[in-house]
Amino acid sequence: MKTNYARNLPHIQPIGATFFITFSLYGSIPKEKIQQLQQERNAKISTIREENSGNLKENLDIAQRRYFQRVDAVLDSVEYGQKYLSNVQVAQIVANKIHQYDNEYYVSHWRDFSFTYIRENYQYLLP
Structure with a gap:
């Protein structure tokens, strides 16, 4: 392996x-919702890179984890799709x-x- x-x-x-x-x-999450979440994540990542506070990798990891948490929350709510x-x-x-x-x-x-x-x-x- x-x-x-x-x-x-x-x-x-x-x-x-x-x-x-x-x-x-x-289709569980509408394309527009995914795009919105991605844009928010990308904006946060840009801000983190611009600030470059010395904890760049850690802050980027946190931003990515928060993005996945938000996607999971949308999946858990199942407001979209055919179920x-x-x-x-x-x-x-x-x-x-x-x-x-x-x-x-x-x-x-x-x-x-x-x-x-x-x-x-x-x-x-x-x-």
């Missing part, structure tokens, strides 16, 4: 670590697909994993 790689961001996968992964359905996962049959289709991929793709090196869905987003715990 590769423990370090880069795509858009560097990723580290320490051997033996536990991962918490969240994903949502397309497909409220339909037990649809939720079961997704769950079956996750189990089908067990030992095939992204969870091939995790043996006992669990997942749940909360409104329109899924959450994995990969020990």
